[in-house]
Amino acid sequence: MTIQNDSVAATLGVCDVEFTATDDLQSLREKFARIIVAEMYQFVGLLDVNGMMLESNRASLESVGLRIEDVRGKPFWETRWWSVSPQTQTLLRELIGRASLGEFVRCDFDIYGQAMGEETISIDFSIQPIRNKNGEVIFLLPEGRNITEKKRVEAEIARKNEELRASSELISHQRDELQRLYDKLAEEQRLSERLLLNLLPYPIAQRLKARPEFDADNIPEIxxxxxxxxxxxxxxxxxxxxxxxxxxxxxxxxxxxxxxxxxxxxxxxxxxxxxxxxxxxxxxxxxxxxxxxxxxxxxxxxxxxxxxxxxxxxxxxxxxxxxxxxxxxxxxxxxxxxxxxxxxxxxxxxxxxxxxxxxxxxxxxxxxxxxxxxxxxxxxxxxxxxxxxxxxxxxxxxxxxxxxxxxxxxxxxxxxxxx
Structure with a gap:
C-alpha cells in the first residue's frame, strides 16, 4: 500500500507528532506508533530494569491529571496514580524483579482511584521484558487495563448464575415434590377405583367416572x-x-x-x-x-x-x-x-x-x-x-x-x- 505523504502532512500534528511531506516510510511508522501508544485507552509505560519510570502513554496520564514529568525517574510502585496498599506495592516490586530477570509476569490487583470518584479499580496488569540484540533485558514494558466493569459484570453474572442454580434446585425440588404428590394421587386414585369396582360393576363405574359432574360427595343423575x-x-x-x-x-x-x-x-x-x-x-x-x-x-x-x-x-x-x-x-x-x-x-x-x-x-x-x-x-x-x-x-x-x-x-x- 502506498502512503500519500502530502495527505498525511495536511493533518499537521497529532499528539505532539508533526508530519511533513518529506517523511519517509520509517518516519511515518514511528510517528504512527507514537500516536497509537499515546492514544491507547489502557495504561502503557516503559521502565528501566530497576523499575524507574521512563515513559507513559498520554491517555493514562491525562486520566489522572498527571504529566510525564511528574512520574519520570520515580519508582513505578510509588507513582501517584498507583495509590495501592503496602501489600500491592510489595507485589509490584516483586513482579518488576522477576520481569527484569526475563520473565513475563501478569496478575490482577486493585488500586484506589483518586480521579475516578474515589472508587476501587481493578487492574489487569502485566510486565513484558524488552531485550536488546544480545538478549539482555534493558527495558520493562508495563501494561494495565481497567477491568473493574468486567469484574462487576462477571460478579453479576456469577450472582445470576447462583440465582439460576438456586432456582434450578428449587424447581427440581418442586418437580420432585409434584411427582411425589402425583404418585400419591395416582395411588389414591387406583385405590378409589378398586374400591369403586368392589361396589359397582365395571361398566357402571366407568359411566359414573365419565360424567363431569361426578365427585365423591355427589352422585349425578340416576x-x-x-x-x-x-x-x-x-x-x-x-x-x-x-x-x-x-x-x-x-x-x-x-x-x-x-x-x-x-x-x-x-x-x-x-x-x-x-x-x-x-x-x-x-x-x-x-x-x-x-x-x-x-x-x-x-x-x-x-x-x-x-x-x-x-x-x-x-x-x-x-x-x-x-x-x-x-x-x-x-x-x-x-x-x-x-x-x-x-x-x-x-x-x-x-x-x-x-x-x-x-x-x-x-x-x-x-x-x-x-x-x-x-x-x-x-x-x-x-x-x-x-x-x-x-x-x-x-x-x-x-x-x-x-x-x-x-x-x-x-x-x-x-x-x-x-x-
Whole structure:
C-alpha cells in the first residue's frame, strides 16, 4: 500500500507528532506508533530494569491529571496514580524483579482511584521484558487495563448464575415434590377405583367416572337400566346364625370371608355380577350389566360350583354347613342407589321370585323356576319338585338343579317328577 505523504502532512500534528511531506516510510511508522501508544485507552509505560519510570502513554496520564514529568525517574510502585496498599506495592516490586530477570509476569490487583470518584479499580496488569540484540533485558514494558466493569459484570453474572442454580434446585425440588404428590394421587386414585369396582360393576363405574359432574360427595343423575333377560341367584347358609352364636367374632368374619371369597371367584369365572351380601346371604346375577344370551346356564354352573365350594370348606374346617340356592330368570331393573355408600341393586318380580326360590328351597339343593328351567336346555339334569307356595306370589312350579348332564342322560329328564 502506498502512503500519500502530502495527505498525511495536511493533518499537521497529532499528539505532539508533526508530519511533513518529506517523511519517509520509517518516519511515518514511528510517528504512527507514537500516536497509537499515546492514544491507547489502557495504561502503557516503559521502565528501566530497576523499575524507574521512563515513559507513559498520554491517555493514562491525562486520566489522572498527571504529566510525564511528574512520574519520570520515580519508582513505578510509588507513582501517584498507583495509590495501592503496602501489600500491592510489595507485589509490584516483586513482579518488576522477576520481569527484569526475563520473565513475563501478569496478575490482577486493585488500586484506589483518586480521579475516578474515589472508587476501587481493578487492574489487569502485566510486565513484558524488552531485550536488546544480545538478549539482555534493558527495558520493562508495563501494561494495565481497567477491568473493574468486567469484574462487576462477571460478579453479576456469577450472582445470576447462583440465582439460576438456586432456582434450578428449587424447581427440581418442586418437580420432585409434584411427582411425589402425583404418585400419591395416582395411588389414591387406583385405590378409589378398586374400591369403586368392589361396589359397582365395571361398566357402571366407568359411566359414573365419565360424567363431569361426578365427585365423591355427589352422585349425578340416576343410573338405571332395564334388562329383559337376566338370571338372578340367591344363596343362604342354613341356620348359620345358630351355628355362629358360639363362635368368636374374628373367626365368624374369617369364615364368611373365606366362603364368600370362593363365591366371588366363581362369579368372575362364570361371568356373573355379584350384587351384594346380606349377613350370610349371597346375591348374584347373570346377563347384566352386559347382556348375555346364556345367562341361565352361567347361573346354573355357578350354583353347582358353589355347592362344591361349600363342601370343600366343610372338609377343611370340619364343619357341616348347608346352603340353599334359588334361581329365577326374567326382566329386572338395575341401578345405583345411595350417595356416600352407594350400591348397584336389582328390582322386579324376577328378583322376588328368585328370593322365594331360595327361602322355599331345601338345604343342600339348588331350586330353580320354570322360567330358568326352560332356558337351560340339555346341559343339566333337573328334577321336578312340583308347586310350592311362595309368600306374596302364590303357587310356583319349581325344579331341583341336580348336576350337569352326562352324554347318556335323557334330554327330557327335566320333566320327570321327583322320586
Amino acid at each position: 343410573i338405571a337400566d332395564r334388562f329383559p333377560e337376566v338370571t338372578v341367584l340367591f344363596a343362604d347358609l342354613v341356620a348359620f346364625s345358630r351355628f355362629a352364636s358360639s363362635m368368636d367374632p374374628e373367626r365368624l368374619v374369617s369364615l364368611l370371608n373365606e366362603i364368600f371369597t370362593e363365591f366371588d371367584t366363581l362369579a368372575e369365572r362364570h361371568g356373573l355380577e355379584k350384587i351384594k351380601t346380606i349377613g350370610d346371604s349371597y346375591m348374584a346375577a347373570a346377563g347384566l350389566p352386559e347382556p348375555a344370551t346364556d345367562h341361565a346356564v352361567r347361573a346354573a354352573r355357578m350354583a353347582l360350583d358353589m355347592m362344591d365350594a361349600l363342601d370343600r370348606v366343610n372338609q377343611r374346617c370340619g364343619y357341616n354347613l348347608q346352603m340353599r340356592i334359588g334361581i329365577n330368570s326374567g326382566a329386572v331393573v338395575a341401578g345405583v342407589i345411595g350417595k356416600r355408600k352407594f350400591i348397584y341393586d336389582l328390582w322386579g318380580d324376577a328378583v322376588n321370585i328368585a328370593s322365594r326360590m331360595e327361602s322355599g328351597g331345601i338345604p343342600g339343593h339348588v331350586q330353580v323356576t320354570e322360567a330358568t328351567m326352560q332356558r337351560l336346555g340339555h346341559e343339566f339334569l333337573l328334577k321336578e319338585r312340583g308347586s310350592i307356595a311362595a309368600k306374596g306370589l302364590g303357587e310356583l312350579r319349581a325344579w331341583f338343579l341336580v348336576r350337569r348332564a352326562s352324554p347318556a342322560t335323557d334330554g327330557n329328564c327335566a320333566s320327570r317328577p321327583i322320586s
